[in-house]
Amino acid sequence: MSLKIQTNAIFVADAHYNDKNIELLIFLRQIEDKSIITKQIFLMGDMFDFLSAENKYFININKSVIDILNKLSKTIDIIYLEGNHDFNIQNLFPNILVIKRQDQPLNISFNNKIMSISHGDKFENFIYDIFCMIIRNRFFLKLLEILDFNNSISKKISYNLMKKNICVKIPNFQEFAKKRLLHYSSDIIVEGHFHQGQVYKTKDKLYVNVPSLCCDKKYFVLHNNEFKEELL
Numbered sequence: 001m002s003l004k005i006q007t008n009a010i011f012v013a014d015a016h017y018n019d020k021n022i023e024l025l026i027f028l029r030q031i032e033d034k035s036i037i038t039k040q041i042f043l044m045g046d047m048f049d050f051l052s053a054e055n056k057y058f059i060n061i062n063k064s065v066i067d068i069l070n071k072l073s074k075t076i077d078i079i080y081l082e083g084n085h086d087f088n089i090q091n092l093f094p095n096i097l098v099i100k101r102q103d104q105p106l107n108i109s110f111n112n113k114i115m116s117i118s119h120g121d122k123f124e125n126f127i128y129d130i131f132c133m134i135i136r137n138r139f140f141l142k143l144l145e146i147l148d149f150n151n152s153i154s155k156k157i158s159y160n161l162m163k164k165n166i167c168v169k170i171p172n173f174q175e176f177a178k179k180r181l182l183h184y185s186s187d188i189i190v191e192g193h194f195h196q197g198q199v200y201k202t203k204d205k206l207y208v209n210v211p212s213l214c215c216d217k218k219y220f221v222l223h224n225n226e227f228k229e230e231l232l
């Protein structure tokens with residue numbers, strides 16, 4: 001893929017947008033009113049607490065964010081790495097480049113180095129891979145949609161997701177980052193998913209865990225080859 005990383009590219013992750021976590025909408029409105037200026041945004045996945053093109057209930061409750069993303073994508077380069085909460089979404093975002101889990105990491109050359117960008121839920125285990133295949137299966141999702149009388153299944157999913165505590169810090173980030181690096185041969189590894197918002201540097205590699213927008217109210221800007229955090 002011949003994608004180019006733009007100056008001041010923004011990396012934003014794990015907003016888990018729902019009625020309680022409205023940071024993503026605030027962030028996108030700041031881009032819309034130009035209080036944040038950027039030419040390129042990497043949405044690192046789990047931007048919504050749940051979204052798939054098959055589920056009308058979640059499309060409906062997320063409509064304001066979907067609309068603003070589609071508006072922004074006409075003038076800003078937006079790359080959306082699907083997460084484990086948001087998948088089968090390309091049809092909802094005609095002007096956004098959506099990278100499915102099976103096509104991640106997205107490898108881009110950057111200053112003669114390779115940058116690997118992914119949501120971060122890869123290299124888990126075989127059972128998880130099977131689970132991912134089933135929940136992304138269109139027939140399975142359509143069947144769920146048929147069984148979803150009065151949105152009762154969707155509402156239950158929504159309620160359970162909202163109850164979950166997703167803002168947990170991993171005690172030894174260094175050790176964790178070292179393990180993540182073992183899965184990659186590239187120089188710069190950028191992931192979301194883990195909600196840590198930290199960077200780990202070795203002498204020849206860089207591991208970047210993009211902060212969760214809803215937990216930390218932060219995102220990263222790639223400025224002068226450094227990932228700098230910005231507060232929402």
Ligand SMILES: [Mn+2]
Nearest residue numbers: 046083084193
């Ligand atoms: Mn995730």
